[in-house]
Amino acid sequence: MFQTFFQSLLDVLQPETIAIMLVGIAIGFVVGVLPGLGGSVTLALMLPFIFDMEPVQAFAFLLGMWVVTATTGDITSVLFGVPGEATSAATVFDGYPMTKRGEAGRALGAALLSSTQGALLGAFFLALSVPILRPLVLAFGPPEFLMLTLLGLTFVVALSGRNVLKGFLMAALGMLVALVGIDPQEGVPRYAFGQLYLWDGIDIVPLVIGLFAGAEVLQLMLSKTSIATRTADNISGIRQGVRDTFRHWTVVVRSSAIGIGIGIIPGMGGSVSQFIAYGHAQQTSKHPERFGKGAVEGVLAAGANNNAKDAGSLVPTIAFGIPGSVGAAVLLGAFLITGLNPGPEMLTTNLNITFSMVWIMVLANIVAVAVSFLLIRQLVKLTLIPGTWLVPFLLVLLGVGAFTASNNINDIFVMLAAAALGVVAIHWDWPRVPFLLAVVLGGLAERYLFLSYSLHGWSWLTTPSVLGLGALIVFVAVWPYVRAMRRRGKEPVPARVETKDNDLTGVGK
Amino acid sequence: MKTATATPVRLGDVVITVLLLAVFVGAYLLAQDWPFRTKLFPGLLATAGIGIAVLKLGGHGVQAYRHRTRHSATRQEDAGSEQGDDHSIEYVFGTAGARAWLAALGWAAAFFVALCVLGVFITVPLFTLAYLKISGSAGWLGATIYAVVAGGVLWFVFGELLAVPMPAGIF
Structure with missing residues (x-):
């Protein structure tokens, strides 16, 4: 295993691979700095x-x-004071007040270096988790993987939104979309409606692009806002921020651990994780009253957590095919495109690729932070680009990206349909991630069902592991209702004001 | 967190649920003509979808009943209480006027229709110029330079250097 670990470093250090990674880093740089263009959206566009x-x-x-x-x-x-990413929101709480009082450089130094430290800790954990996960994953058969697939979907539905039934409906729709095309068992076209294009199934790329990037581009077209309306005047004190990360190293380590732990849980996502880490840093600080007014520990907690959670979210993605975040869900599409199957193969025959991911995370973060320190003044100017100037460029990426999936104009129509679905879902608060995840996992779930049936008949349904996982699925699905009912029971109900009854599906955020 | 209040049923939610119910019923009926192994998973899935959609519609009914019988002075809660971040996508979609929606959808439709009819190498410079000039209020010089560079880079990188197949249009 150690040999594979170091061999994978050599794979990453191949000149062509390094060059490609640098291109990715450069794109990530720009996207990260520009508010409104998220990492997940750009992942979708780049697939x-x-x-x-x-x-x-x-x-x-x-x-x-x-x-x-x-x-x-x-x-x-x-x-x-505008988060470049949704997952950078907690950095605003103390980072921006520091800027306002002339400590922008210190805040940036602390944020950037703590991000790298969080990423390194996360990557270390990812590498360490392989020998622990491998025997567990290899002990599982098709019935267990089927249940894990359903568990992953249930996690995402139950934790990613306030409305569980909407999530399940979107997941069911996504699975139906995954079934379009020739049935691998009998060779019968399903839901193809006589269209030859649909016989190959619906490609994941135009779907992802439309669902996520399409809606974002429309937002830019609607708002026409420039990204930032003011310029940063004083960027100095970066070294002091760097020293702060070492002085408060326990904050960095604890926030990273929180990021990894929450990142592993599918559906929790970085938006939640950063606030938990921030709150924890505040609770354990000697000066909690400074938080929100420019405490460097707050910046460190948010920065370290933000990067560590990415590594955490990759653990279930790689080991079980259950993405821990939206970005990981989109990345799961990349597994399919490159012919990889998440699960046992990633820990055995394709272990080198898993370890490559660890090295990529380490190297990319080191390069990013080094370049950030060098180019920070130039980078901030990117935020002054008006949104309208980005629209033509992004529309080209939408159209060309969708078309290149199979060089078929119908892919553009699929992308547009997915974009419409994405807009409707956002506008009416229907979750998009369960749909996408179900499209990715639908084929796998059906395959595991047939393998289970072929190998064991229906007796697999009564095995202890399947029953245990089934009970867990029921618990995860029902828990939001139980929590909502308990909350209602505790809350005092004022006269003439009812308890929140966000219908049968009502679950607090 | 929102205070405890009965929220009205949103028509959009009901319409989407009914549409999904129709999709699942259609999927179930279509699956009945297939062999057992082909229809097993779609059948189970469609049945589950129908069940959840019916449950959801029932939830809407209960919600509507509670709202009608209990609501009084708290009606304004639905629209006014959730002040969104004005950069968030939900806020932008929720607050954009009909004119802004029409303009944005019109531009997007124009781009993709042109892409299918004229092909990417003609559409990109033309659209870029028109969009920046009309919607972005850009100057002629800036918009022209952007349009030419965008079209040129696309043609050189994708068309010549990488030889990636691109939408060629119908002419």
């Missing part, structure tokens, strides 16, 4: 470009880009 790449190159490109967005997202949070 079509990996078709001709080797798996390690593809992940060097995508993963390098993704992890860098988390790092550079802190720059706009600190300088302008």
Whole structure:
């Protein structure tokens, strides 16, 4: 295993792979600095470009880009009070007040270096988890993987939104979409409606692009806002921020641990994780009253947590095919495109690729932070680009990205349909991630069902592991209702004001 | 967190649920003509979808009943209480006017229709110029430079250097 670990470093250090990773890092840089363009959206837009790449190159490109967005997202949070990424929101609380009192450089130094430290700790954990997970994953058969697939979906539905039934409906729709095309068992076309194009199934790339990026581009077209309206005047004191990360190293380690732990849980996501880490840093600080007014520990907690959670979210993605975050869900599409199956293969025959991801996370973060320190003044100018100037560029990426999935104009129509679905879902508060995840996992779930049936008949349904996982699925699905009912029971109900009854599906945020 | 209040049923939610119910019923009926192994998973899935959609519609009914019988002075809660971050996508979609929606959708439709009809190498410079000039209020010089560079880079990188197949249009 150690040999594979170091061999994978050599794979990543191949000149072509390094060059591709640098391109990914450069894109991640810009995207991270620009508010409104998230890492997940850009991952979706970049998926079509990996078709001709080797798996390690593809992940060097995508993963390098993704992890860098988390790092550079802190720059706009600190300088302008506008999070570059949704997961950088907590950095605003103390980073921006520090900027206002003339400590922008210190805040940036602390945010950038703590991000790198969080990423390194996360990558270390990812590498360490392989020998622990491998025997567990190899002990599982098709019935257990089927149940894990359903458990992952249930986790995402139950934890990612306030409305569980909406999530399940979107997941069911996504699975139906995954079934479009020739049935692998009998060769019968399903839901193809006589269209030859649909016989191959619906490609994941136009779906992801439309669902996530399409809606974001429309938002830019509607708002027409420029990204930042003011410039940062004084960027100095970076060294002091760097020293702060070492002085408060326990904050960095604890926040990273929180990020990894929450990142592993599918559906929790970085938006939740950063606030938990921030709150924890405040609770354990000797000066909690300074938080929100420019406490450097707050910046450190948010920065370290932000990057560590990415590594955490990759653990279930790689080991079980259950993504821990939206970005990991999109990244799961990259597994399919490059011909990889998440699960046992990633810990045995493709272990080198898993370890490559660890190295990519480490290298990409080191490069990103080094370049950030060098180019920080130039980078902030990117935020002054008006949104309208980005629209033509992004529309081209939408159209060309969707088309290159199979060089078929119908892919553009699929992308547009997915974009419409995405807009409707956002507008009416229907979760998009369960839909996407179900599209990715639908085929796998059906395959595991048939394997289970072929191997064991229906007797697999009564095995202890399946029953245990089934009970867990029921618990995860029902828990939000139980929690909501308990909350209602505790809350005093004022006269003439009812308890929150967000219908039968009502679950607090 | 929102205070305890009965929220009204949103028509959009009901419409989406009914549409999904129709999709699942259609999927179930279509699956009945297939062999057992082909229809097993879609059948189970569609049945589950129908069940959840019916449950959801029932939830809407209960919600509507509670709202009608209990609501009084708290009606304004639905629209006014959730002040969004004005950068968030939900806020932008929720607050954009009909004119802004029409303009944005019109531009997007124009781009993709042109892409299918004229091909990418003609559409990109033309659209970029028109969009920046009309919607972005850019100057002629800036918009022209952007349009030419965008079209040129696209043609050189994707068309010549990488030789990636691109939407060629119908002409």
